[in-house]
Amino acid sequence: MTHKIDGALPPLARPADAAAGTAARARAGAEREQPVAAASAAGDQMRLTGDAAGLQALERELGAAPAGIDVAKVNGIRAALADGSYRVDPQAIAERMLALETDLAR
Template sequence: MTQKIDGALSPALRPVDAAANAPVQRAGSERSQPVGATAPADQMRLTGDATGLQALERELGAAPAGIDVAKVNSIRASLADGSYRINAQEIANRLLALESELAK
């Protein structure tokens, strides 16, 4: 099966272009009227997961963050005056506990 390639698309295969069907104003024509915008051709539809994530984001943004402001301020003060101490053993124990929970 052979076909001649002439660079032209058949009418059934030509892409639809709204701008191509719009009237073209030539040089020197009337330009006192505003130019009309073409209708948007793109559409987007969200999946159920994306819609759920958006709802969760709105819910979390509206709700209080659950931050203990008093505790944060006390830690800031202890960091500023140098009295904040880090318990490396407690951090290590909690990391090991988390590791064992994740391995289950």
């Protein structure tokens, strides 16, 4: 017995009652239309650990405080970049990178 291989897939078998499959899908979709709050139990509770509560308090403090950015310095650097007078000191950058590496190695 031989079979011809032509790259086409055989036709899919259809369910005996296609309408039953459609009705089942409609029922499943109807359930998803219910609000999530109605699906959750009324007795569900959430309690934060001490660390999580501390992080929330820190986030509130940081959100209320100024960003700590020296706006005058930023504007001065922007102006120096714009007019071409800003100079990079490679020696200072190298020294700070070495200091950071030393600190990280400890």
